[in-house]
Structures are given as structure tokens and as C-alpha cells.
Amino acid sequence: MATGRPYQLVVFGASGFTGQFVVEEVARVAAEDELRGSLQWAVAGRSREKLQAVLEKAAKKLGKSELKSEVNIILCDVSDPSSLADMAKQTALVLNCVGPYRFFGEPVVKACVENGTSCIDISGEPQFLEGMYLNYNDKAAEKGAYIIGSCGFDSIPADMGVLYTRSNLKGTLTAVESFLNIKSGSEGSCIHDGTWKSAVYGLADQDNLRKLRRQIGHKPLPVIGRKLKGRGAVFYSNELNQYSVPFMGSDVSVVKRTQRYLHTHLNESPIQYAAYTTVGGIGSVIKLMFAGLLFLMLVKFDFGRKLLIKYPEFFSGGHFTKEGPTEKQMEESSFEMTFFGEGYSTGQDPQQGKPNVKICTQVKGPEAGYVATPIAMVQAAVTLLKDKSSLPKQGGVYSPGAAFSETKLIDRLNKHGIEFSVISKPEA
Structure with a gap:
């Protein structure tokens, strides 16, 4: 440097x-x-x-x-x-x-x-x-x-959380699912509309993302261990007792880039990864599905994108605003990201048989957007x-x-309010 x-x-x-x-x-x-x-x-x-x-x-x-x-x-x-x-x-x-x-x-x-x-x-x-x-x-x-x-x-908790999970499993970690849970206080929570704009333009540009990836030309990463099955667009998470949906941020693409680098340059076994976010009960699911369908319909057209960007609060149900969160909203909000990993114990071939070890870790911290x-x-x-x-x-x-991956970043984050911890793992 x-x-x-x-x-x-x-x-x-x-x-x-x-x-x-x-x-x-x-x-x-x-x-x-x-x-x-x-x-x-x-x-x-x-x-x-x-x-x-x-x-x-x-x-x-x-x-x-x-x-x-x-x-x-x-x-x-x-x-x-x-x-x-x-x-x-x-x-x-x-x-x-x-x-x-x-x-x-x-x-x-x-x-x-x-x-x-x-x-x-x-x-x-x-x-x-x-x-x-x-x-x-x-x-x-x-x-x-x-x-x-x-x-x-996006995407320090997810990317470093997967590495933290790997470092705490004795054996070979082969797959991880993460579940994000945003907690808010009496005034709820919201995000500044700059993030909303990024989402609007990003979803409208999926075809170009596919072209870009073809230009990069990476070969698929090898699948080690049991293949991680995808979940539905909306599903009930028995792990957290809430309905959940796929996380729409960059976490999956970022984690995949990290796993590719570690596999290619450090010869580490690549970890499969899927990211989800909890949405609560059935009422929240119905509201989310309605808002999501409207969003996906409008984002395809230029006039629809203009409407979405002009009225973020209306189309997001108040979750995105031009003013951003208040001080009280930030003080009362927090996040938890829970990681469920599976793999193979030391000495077991990950290409033979079913995974025989599991681990649960967590990253938690203050309000996600403007504190964490x-x-x-x-x-x-x-x-x-x-x-x-x-x-x-x-x-x-x-x-x-x-x-x-080789630095003290996780230690530094732990000392500043973004905490990494092991919730459960197999007995040694």
C-alpha cells in the first residue's frame, strides 16, 4: 500500500x-x-x-x-x-x-x-x-x-460469519445456511432510500449480471459433501420458528467469491452457502408477497422504476424513506445472523456418506445500516x-x-459491538 x-x-x-x-x-x-x-x-x-x-x-x-x-x-x-x-x-x-x-x-x-x-x-x-x-x-x-x-x-457479517463457523468446526465444513433477523423497537425500523435505489437498479439489471459473469468465465466451484438444497420463495423455518425468504442482498455472491479465492489460492475446501431472512408470522408473509409482486412487476419497466424511486416509502410499506431512520429507531434496532453449518468429522471423507457433524454460530450487533x-x-x-x-x-x-481471512478483523469487530459466538457444536 x-x-x-x-x-x-x-x-x-x-x-x-x-x-x-x-x-x-x-x-x-x-x-x-x-x-x-x-x-x-x-x-x-x-x-x-x-x-x-x-x-x-x-x-x-x-x-x-x-x-x-x-x-x-x-x-x-x-x-x-x-x-x-x-x-x-x-x-x-x-x-x-x-x-x-x-x-x-x-x-x-x-x-x-x-x-x-x-x-x-x-x-x-x-x-x-x-x-x-x-x-x-x-x-x-x-x-x-x-x-x-x-x-x-452487506457483507461483513455473512462473509466473516461463514469463516468463523468453519474455524470452529473440527473437521470439514461443507455447507452453511444463514438466517437474518432484524429486531426493532417501539418506532419500528427503516432504511435510507439510497439502499432502495440500489435494489431497484440491481434487480432491473439481472441480465447484465449474467453476461458479466460469463465474461469473467469462472468454472463452477466443486460441490464438496452433500449438496445444499434450495428452499422455497417463502418457507417456515423450523430452526427459528418463523417464516423466512431468501435474502436479496449481495451476501451469497460475496461469500461465493471468497470461497472461490480460498479454494483457488489457499487450496481450502469450498463451502456451499445460502442466505435467508426471517419475516415473522403469516400476516407478514402476505404483506411481503403483495409488496414483492408489485415491486417485481414495476421494476421491469422504466416508468415503474421511476415510480419506485420517487415513492420509496409507499412501495416499501415504510421500510425505506428519503429521511432514513430516526436516532431512536437506530438506538432500539439490532440484528442477529444465525448460521447453521454441517460437515464431516476429522478423518471422514466428505465425498462419502452423509454429513455427521453440525454447528450453529451467530453474529449479532446494533442497528444494521448506520451503526453496524x-x-x-x-x-x-x-x-x-x-x-x-x-x-x-x-x-x-x-x-x-x-x-x-488471516487477519484480526473478527477480534476487532468483537471488541466494537459486532459479536461472533458459537451457539452449539458437537462434543469433541
């Missing part, structure tokens, strides 16, 4: 809805023992006034008046390549908070790769993530830049800066698990 630059990290898009929370988290972590007095960082965006306001808000909230004078501002516009290059040249690492990434992500990656600067984002968009691998992996390796996408709620995501992103950044010897030997475009 680049050295001899004035900053170790820059938060780009710091005045955006998510960016402001990332700024607060960087400020918190910069005051901890590991980084106190040593982390030089800046914020970047289009408006000096908005960036200054974000620093002032963070300073007031955290009781750190020195932020306003200690953290510099870089003026930078995603539509101006020269300003992006100027930002990249000043730092070892960019934390990119400007989405939807399918529209605004590539210029940042390009500037970082060309200038030997590493970059972390919080994209949950498979088309963007896999497109960056296709277009920039070789150049990033040449330049020594680590480009690591989906370092937020900044924690995950910032701890990924600290890991990238501090655990250099444990990263892959050369730069490239990586998934979180591929980049961080």
Missing part, C-alpha cells in the same frame, strides 16, 4: 447520509489506544460547508472539539477525475461512501488503482462488485492496491492499515473474507 502520504485514510462522501456516521466512527476509533495520536485522516466531498457541518456535528456528539481543526477537508467530485486522482494521491486508503455504486463507484476505484491507493466500500451491488473485479483486479495487483467491496452490513455498517467499514480499514502482513501477498479486487 501507498506510504509517505499525508493521510492514512480519507472518508469520501462524508456528508452523505451514511458518510456522516462513518465520520463519527472514525473519530471514535482514532481516539482508541491502538491509533491515538497516530491516525492522520481527512474527509472529502463536493461542499466545504457540508463537510464542515459534519465535522462540527461529530465534534459535538462525541465531545471532541479538536475534530474541527485536526481533520482536514478535501474538495472532490465523483464527476471530476482529476479531483479524484488528487484525493487518491494524498492517502493510503479511501473509504468510499458514495452510492449507488453502479453509478458512482467505478471512477473512485479507477482513481485509487491508478494511484496505488487502497479502497473500501459498503456496496451491496453484485454487478458493481464483480464488474470491478473483471476490470481492475490485474491492475490493482500491479499497483499494490487493495480494493475491497461490501465492507458494511460504519463499525464494520472502519474496522476493515483499521485491519487493512494494521494487519498488513496478514493480507494477501499482492493487491487486487477482493471480497472481505478473501482479504481478511
Whole structure:
């Protein structure tokens, strides 16, 4: 990674809805023992006034008046390549908070790769993530830049959770299913409509994702052990006693990329993976099915997409809003992701017979979108800066698990409120 630059990290898009929370988290972590007095960082965006306001808000909230004078501002516009290059040249690492990434992500990656600067984002968009691998992996390796996408709620808990599950099973883990459960308080929960836009454009572009994957040309991963069976579009989970549906985020594609890397480069046995989310009782299922059918019908057409983007609150039943969650909603919300794994005990051939060991693990944490995501992103950044010897030997475009499988990221997350634990496993 680049050295001899004035900053170790820059938060780009710091005045955006998510960016402001990332700024607060960087400020918190910069005051901890590991980084106190040593982390030089800046914020970047289009408006000096908005960036200054974000620093002032963070300073007031955290009781750190020195932020306003200690953290510099870089003026930078995603539509101006020269300003992006100027930002990249000043730092070892960019934390990119400007989405939807399918529209605004590539210029940042390009500037970082060309200038030997590493970059972390919080994209949950498979088309963007896999497109960056296709277009920039070789150049990033040449330049020594680590480009690591989906370092937020999509998909740190899922990707690192699978690796955590594997590390706690004695034997060969062959398949994992995860179930996400979002808990909310008296005011419910909601998500800023930036995530809604990403979902709208992503689902409308599935054909191009398939073409992109054909261009990449990866061969299918070998299936080790019993083949993991798919579940229905809606099903009752006996494990959690709730109805569940497939998780529509990027987790499955990200985990598969990690498993491919670990299999190809480290000769590890690939793990099959499926991701689901719980939806509650039958009433919730009926509402979800109605909203889902309407969404899928509208997303196919240009006018339908315009309606979905203009009225996110109406079409999502209040789950996505232009204002985002309130402070109280964030304080009262949390998530649990439970992993059910199966495999073969030490000495048993995974290609012979049925799995004979099971394990259940869990990752839990605070509100997913704007509390857990900044924690995950910032701890990924600290890991990238501090655990250099444990990263892959050369730069490239990586998934979180591929980049961080040998690092202390899980330990760091545990210390910052995103907790990994074993719920049950076979007796030794």
C-alpha cells in the first residue's frame, strides 16, 4: 500500500447520509489506544460547508472539539477525475461512501488503482462488485492496491460469519445456511432510500449480471459433501420458528467469491452457502408477497422504476424513506445472523456418506445500516492499515473474507459491538 502520504485514510462522501456516521466512527476509533495520536485522516466531498457541518456535528456528539481543526477537508467530485486522482494521491486508503455504486463507484476505484491507493466500500451491488473485479483486479495487483467491496452490513457479517463457523468446526465444513433477523423497537425500523435505489437498479439489471459473469468465465466451484438444497420463495423455518425468504442482498455472491479465492489460492475446501431472512408470522408473509409482486412487476419497466424511486416509502410499506431512520429507531434496532453449518468429522471423507457433524454460530450487533455498517467499514480499514502482513501477498479486487481471512478483523469487530459466538457444536 501507498506510504509517505499525508493521510492514512480519507472518508469520501462524508456528508452523505451514511458518510456522516462513518465520520463519527472514525473519530471514535482514532481516539482508541491502538491509533491515538497516530491516525492522520481527512474527509472529502463536493461542499466545504457540508463537510464542515459534519465535522462540527461529530465534534459535538462525541465531545471532541479538536475534530474541527485536526481533520482536514478535501474538495472532490465523483464527476471530476482529476479531483479524484488528487484525493487518491494524498492517502493510503479511501473509504468510499458514495452510492449507488453502479453509478458512482467505478471512477473512485479507477482513481485509487491508478494511484496505488487502497479502497473500501459498503456496496451491496453484485454487478458493481464483480464488474470491478473483471476490470481492475490485474491492475490493482500491479499497483499494490487493495480494493475491497461490501465492507458494511452487506457483507461483513455473512462473509466473516461463514469463516468463523468453519474455524470452529473440527473437521470439514461443507455447507452453511444463514438466517437474518432484524429486531426493532417501539418506532419500528427503516432504511435510507439510497439502499432502495440500489435494489431497484440491481434487480432491473439481472441480465447484465449474467453476461458479466460469463465474461469473467469462472468454472463452477466443486460441490464438496452433500449438496445444499434450495428452499422455497417463502418457507417456515423450523430452526427459528418463523417464516423466512431468501435474502436479496449481495451476501451469497460475496461469500461465493471468497470461497472461490480460498479454494483457488489457499487450496481450502469450498463451502456451499445460502442466505435467508426471517419475516415473522403469516400476516407478514402476505404483506411481503403483495409488496414483492408489485415491486417485481414495476421494476421491469422504466416508468415503474421511476415510480419506485420517487415513492420509496409507499412501495416499501415504510421500510425505506428519503429521511432514513430516526436516532431512536437506530438506538432500539439490532440484528442477529444465525448460521447453521454441517460437515464431516476429522478423518471422514466428505465425498462419502452423509454429513455427521453440525454447528450453529451467530453474529449479532446494533442497528444494521448506520451503526453496524460504519463499525464494520472502519474496522476493515483499521485491519487493512494494521494487519498488513496478514493480507494477501499482492493487491487486487477482493471480497472481505478473501482479504481478511488471516487477519484480526473478527477480534476487532468483537471488541466494537459486532459479536461472533458459537451457539452449539458437537462434543469433541
